[in-house]
Amino acid sequence: MFITFAFVTLLGALGMLLQKNVIVAGLCMVATFFGVAGLFLLLANPVAAALQIIVYTGAIMVLVLFVIMMLNSHEEEAAQTARPVQRWVSVALVAALAFGAVKLVLTSAGLKALAVSGEPMPGAMTLQKVGTTLFAEHLLGFEVAGILLLAAMVGAVALTKRNL
Amino acid sequence: MTGMDAILNGGLQGYLVVALLLFAIGLATVLLRRTLLMQFMGVELMLNAANVALLAFARFRGGDAQATVFYLFIIAVAACEAAIGLALVIGLYRHRGTTDSDRAAGLKQ
Numbered sequence: 001m002f003i004t005f006a007f008v009t010l011l012g013a014l015g016m017l018l019q020k021n022v023i024v025a026g027l028c029m030v031a032t033f034f035g036v037a038g039l040f041l042l043l044a045n046p047v048a049a050a051l052q053i054i055v056y057t058g059a060i061m062v063l064v065l066f067v068i069m070m071l072n073s074h075e076e077e078a079a080q081t082a083r084p085v086q087r088w089v090s091v092a093l094v095a096a097l098a099f100g101a102v103k104l105v106l107t108s109a110g111l112k113a114l115a116v117s118g119e120p121m122p123g124a125m126t127l128q129k130v131g132t133t134l135f136a137e138h139l140l141g142f143e144v145a146g147i148l149l150l151a152a153m154v155g156a157v158a159l160t161k162r163n164l
Numbered sequence: 165m166t167g168m169d170a171i172l173n174g175g176l177q178g179y180l181v182v183a184l185l186l187f188a189i190g191l192a193t194v195l196l197r198r199t200l201l202m203q204f205m206g207v208e209l210m211l212n213a214a215n216v217a218l219l220a221f222a223r224f225r226g227g228d229a230q231a232t233v234f235y236l237f238i239i240a241v242a243a244c245e246a247a248i249g250l251a252l253v254i255g256l257y258r259h260r261g262t263t264d265s266d267r268a269a270g271l272k273q
Binding site: 002006009010013014016017022025026029032033036039040043044045047048051052055056059060063064067068070071079080081087090091093094095097098101102105106111112114125129130132133134137138141145148149151152153155156159160162 | 176177178179180181182184185186188189190191192193195196197198199201202204205206208209212215216219220223224225227228229230232233235236237239240241242243244245246247248250251252253254255257258263264266267
């Protein structure tokens with residue numbers, strides 16, 4: 001199961017990177033988000049999986065697809081100036097970063113110890129546990145997040161409205 | 165479960181490798197694609213990679229609810245970022261008729 005969801009996630013992400021059409025890239029992104037939700041389910045966290053599907057695939061990607069269709073820019077425009085050196089340097093840097101980080105994860109003694117002698121696996125995460133923690137210990141953060149969302153909403157309207 | 169076995173069967177290292185590769189693909193999208201909307205999707209991908217690593221660590225360190233609460237805060241900030249970022253892209257398109265980040269390099273019109 002893990003390897004299936006990991007493949008869905010990474011293939012969706014690769015498809016997004018390589019796809020020329022922006023709408024198809026957005027749909028590849030939806031596949032990636034579903035794969036990540038599956039990974040969260042395997043981590044015994046159905047709350048996070050549900051939030052992932054509702055917020056990312058349900059809200060953020062729909063917003064992005066709306067904007068893509070509104071702006072009518074389905075294909076990437078031709079490059080104004082070709083920058084082959086910069087592109088190859090960034091490909092090399094990303095490849096080096098990914099290779100080095102994966103190698104570090106696989107050889108890290110601390111992670112190995114954690115994977116072997118980590119805490120015992122508890123039961124699945126429940127909404128009740130999340131809610132209790134949220135309102136008992138992070139009430140201020142919750143309120144600030146609400147204010148932040150309100151400010152973002154007002155800001156988005158102010159930025160897109162032509163004559164306010 | 166360590167090494168190759170952990171990667172194939174979903175140990176901690178397997179999740180971390182997926183998160184790292186997801187982050188690398190997101191970074192490559194931001195660096196290589198020029199359409200602002202694609203770069204925006206790359207940023208979302210990197211945020212998601214961080215979430216995968218956070219929840220994987222939380223699960224393998226005893227699985228308390230703190231990480232899920234912080235995941236909730238992270239997606240609240242990501243939703244704000246999506247709304248403001250897309251509003252800025254629309255504003256740029258109205259001003260210059262393009263969503264190409266190379267064509268929007270100057271501050272002056």
